Amino acid sequence: MNHSHLKAFHAVAMQGSFTKAAASLNLTQPTLSDHVRGLEDRYGVKLFKRHGRGVIVTAMGRALLEMTRKQHATEVEMEQLLSSSRGMLSGHLRIAADSPFLIMPLVKDFASQHPSIKVAIDFGNTQWVSQQLIEGHFDIGIMPEPSHHERLVSTPFRQDEIIFFVSTVHPWAKRRNVALREIEDQRLIIRETGSYTRSLFEQELRRQNIISQQVLEIGSSEGLREAVALGLGVGIIQAGELTLDQRIQPVNIRNTKLKVIEHLVCLKEAKLVPVIKAFIEKIIP
Template identity: 25%
Template sequence: MKLSSSARRALHAVLISGSYAAAARHAGVSQPAIAQQIKSLEQHCGAALFERRDGYLAPTSFCEELIVLTEKIDALEEQAARLLERRHSIHTGQLRVGLGNSMPGMALIAAFQREYPQVNLSVTLSDFAHIIQGVVEGQLDIGVLPNVPPDERFVRETLIHQEVVAIAHPDDPVSRFSRLDCEQLMQVPLIFRSRGSSTQALVDTAFRKAGLKPRARLVLDTRDGVYEAVANRLGVGFMWRHGTGRTDAIHRIAVTGMGPPCPESVFRLVESQDPVIRAFFVAAKNFRRHAEVLRPR
């Protein structure tokens, strides 16, 4: 015999109320219906569930053991109901994501959209400073950035580790090198990002540690602008190794002194409770498990 939800409700109602009449009023059913539920349970169990004491129905020791289990069943059913409700709200939700690099964020968004195709996603591509500001001020629900600063306001999930590299046109003489140092880079036209870029912050630090003060031929606001400038042979630029999914011939070259690979992470505010945001973090954890193809080589 399965313990139906109606039988559990009758059992709990009698336990709380102390009589069939009061239990019927509590459960919103007839008194005979309550009495029949309890009688059927007792017949199946072969044991009494209640005994009359001072005019009230008191639970037997067997009933108390059974109640412990039925309360666990009720709690699990409630959890399942909440999970189903969250799933429904995810399918009809909205999400605002800020990316510092096109990749790996776009790949993660694609994975999330395959799981939740009805979620309305808006994506902002901007520099490091603006993505941080957007999340802090609530203009963005989620950010994806390298080197997210330690901040108690943020919850984060690392996707991959990657380093900043130089990028050069295949016809540029430096493209034959697999590694360059800052002194060699001083001999070529350089393309920099504007302030607020995490890429440029690391480039500036590397040159400063080398005791060098480079002058850029071009300073551009966007990573795509830098990439296009390199593609048009205007000089050597810099980007995160896996910052784009493009597969053209632009060469990525390691740079001595640029520092070790840095974590690129998904982050949100600690107080964010939206189920869509939490679902995106689950997708990020799954993405990390299958992201070996994006790890530095």
């Protein structure tokens, strides 16, 4: 079996485009197309269907992709294992997280211990993080719930409480805590659908038959923070994410303990890749 053909197939399947895959492998598009065609012709199968400017993986292609994902992870593991013989880990670590406020201190500590590892980070809600890991675009995910997908493994590493936060000019800013039901008279500022913190909070509202009349939905944690700081309403946040900001004030929710357990998530087959293993062991000794 031609390794170059398999590598070309894997790149196209992961990128969803021959153009992007060719760029990622530093090949011309005709060369990449020849590799994929060679694989299809040799075994008499169809691995992709054209769809607009991209491609859709066929049923046979999806089955093969499951195998090439494992092969790719094994190759990365072997390369990093051999590199580690020089006494210093090197390579790349791609992290998908639901918030910058929790992951940045962890990355800072890890980078200081492993300066030869290049770290890339991107942010999105819980659903996005999980999907990015499954599709192989990232190595590690940080999110406030365990993943139940069969290809992922989750490890809890910290617990946090959901609280309100308001601008310093808001009437609640002078109070240490408020009852959850008081949110009925306020504009609630929340993240978009797919946010686990939002989902957990809304479940508690339904359990207590509380209806928030005014809701402002914000698509990022930074945007939510700015909206609250400008006095547009009351936000919800994990207590550990509330960094110092002279414009906002935390307010506890009385008689309601909404707990979020942050999890470190990765593909099962990637857990022993040296770079990924080193990061996991840094967070969870």
